[in-house]
Amino acid sequence: MNEQSAVTVEGVSKRFRLYHDRGNSLKERFVKRGQARYEDLWALNDLSFDVKEGETIGILGHNGSGKSTLLKCICGVLQPTQGQVVVRGTLAGLLELGAGFQPELSGRDNVYLNGSMLGLSRRDVEKVFDEIVEFAELEQFIDNQVKFYSSGMYVRLGFAVAVSVKPDILVIDEVLAVGDERFQRKCLQRIREFKEQGRTIIVVTHSADQVKSICDRAVVLSHGNMLDVGTPGHAVQIFRDSLLGEEASRPVHEEAQIIHKGDVTLLEITCTHPGAVASLPFRSGDPVEITLVYTSNAPIKGVVFGIEVHSPLGYLVLATSTLDLDEHLDLETGKGELTFSFDSWPFAGEEMKISGGILSRLGGVVYAWKEDACRLKAIYEGRSPGIVTLPVKASLKVATP
């Protein structure tokens, strides 16, 4: 295989047997012999991909898509039913922060114990001990028993030990949502440092933004199958589409009405600039109308139309919806359209991506959504840089001496 790859996943499948009330005792095993009913659940289905050395790869997927199973296979906590994972270099897995902490022991003893679980020798730990304590901000409490720690202190210590291992490959399972915001930033910073040091990072997350901001590539999983492996932007889009597809198969119960997903379809989203002279280019500050064209097979009470505008780099710069505008809308059967009118389009120079969709009134269900459905580029004739233009005046007041 490729010399440069840090982790190679080769045709990995994982089967879970779901037993219906199987006994764990000898008697039950014997009595129920031959009638142990089970279903096979393939949590992972013939996955193959390669993680290059120094790469940060994100694993995206809905709940139960097999993300954590895949991660456990990579870490070696689970063994794949078929296929294999080849890991080159030392690997530290953060499947759960503080896993293996012994509540009765002091923080200090736990650092040594946890370190050795992650593959550090006593001398290695001694070298980085102060660093760990400092990172976890537990100088006062390091000799207290861990059972007296708050949950925040607990996870801080867990994270600090894990990152101090300085592994070639770091595997993180949704653990970045720990601690307060400041500590989260610290963790993210440490992860970026790892990245710059050329270490390989595999991270599981639900957060599309996190994927976009730290990953080089992303893998999208759905029901144990790999939908895509590619650039984060692309992967996030596929991920969102798959989430929608997922929901489409499930009827929605809301306010005593049952709505099937096929009932509402978003046909297109168009951007027009009314009042603009056709021959002239569209300029920043011109009025814009964004129209969502839909069809509905059944009357639906209480829907929300929403749009989002993203910059070319993927930052959300504007989002609005009929809910925000206090419009209460019901859909009748048939085709229709909804228009958002902007008196003045504030973005300039860049080609903005417009997404939009139809949601349930409380926002819990997305009936239809089109990501990056149309693009709008406005010419800016002024001289100020930046992507937003707003009417602005400058005035000088000179205090008379």
Place this chain on the structure above:
Amino acid sequence: MTDDASASAASSTKLKAAAVAPPKQVRIVSATSTVPTRLSEIWRCRELLVNLVSTEIKIKYKNSTLGLLWSMVAPAANLAIYWLVFGVILKNGVPNFVIYLFAGTLFWNFFQTGVQTATGVVVQQAGIVKKVAFPREILALASVGTAAVYMFSQALVLILFMVIVGNSPAWGLLPLLIPALIAVALISVAIGIALSAVNVYLRDMQHLIEVIMMAWFWACPIVYSFWNQIHPKLDHHGLTWVYLLNPMTPIILTSQRVIYNQHLYHYNNKLAHVLPPWPASSYLLMDLALIVVGLFATYGALAIFGRLEGNFAEEL
């Protein structure tokens, strides 16, 4: 395209790194792993083993005043009861009976504690097993290791007793204790590793092993004398070898030979042998044979463990 570019960029940086860094270890996670790879993984994590043993001991006696002394209290109480019942009340006439008992229970307690705690350890440590990757055999090894620490602390008491009672060991035969110790350690490790894996699937094992251990204890010549009470009866039918099939018997006999070191005593007004009048070489041979058996058993236990380990995280 872009991947190729980044790969070649990575390779050039890697070439620089390769000049200084040692080659990276390669680990393969798959459903099949051979026993030698398992052994090398265990060796890599030896430090964890030491830490687990010390953790186990620290936790067990944390917040108790007597601390590690407690590991001697229960065996001592046992010893006192046997001595009272068999030595004082039933008057079996064995001289220095306390030392005789102690010589037998020393290795037996190690074996029993090690196997019994190892059996439940994977289930008990489910939290770690499900979340942290390390060779899980270490858990069973740590249980046996902890039992070994208790054994050494009991040995200190034994030495104290021997000084008080004035029972001197067979000085020349002291090295015999080493093969006996290796044999009992290997057998404990083999049984402990195998049962710790089986117990994940059949939780009965934990309780079953207690019963088995109770019966096993009486199948060993700890409280009674092998040569005086078992041998004549079995030899009559030519069945002594059956009794010696119990791997703990030769180990316990060795320890008695070395530590107790008394041969003759008055039994029903006749002179009788407490210990078999065998030469030292036959003890050595028996222990060496057991070491070989223990090695094979450990190999087999690792193979069993490897097969069963794949589904641990699901079964726990």
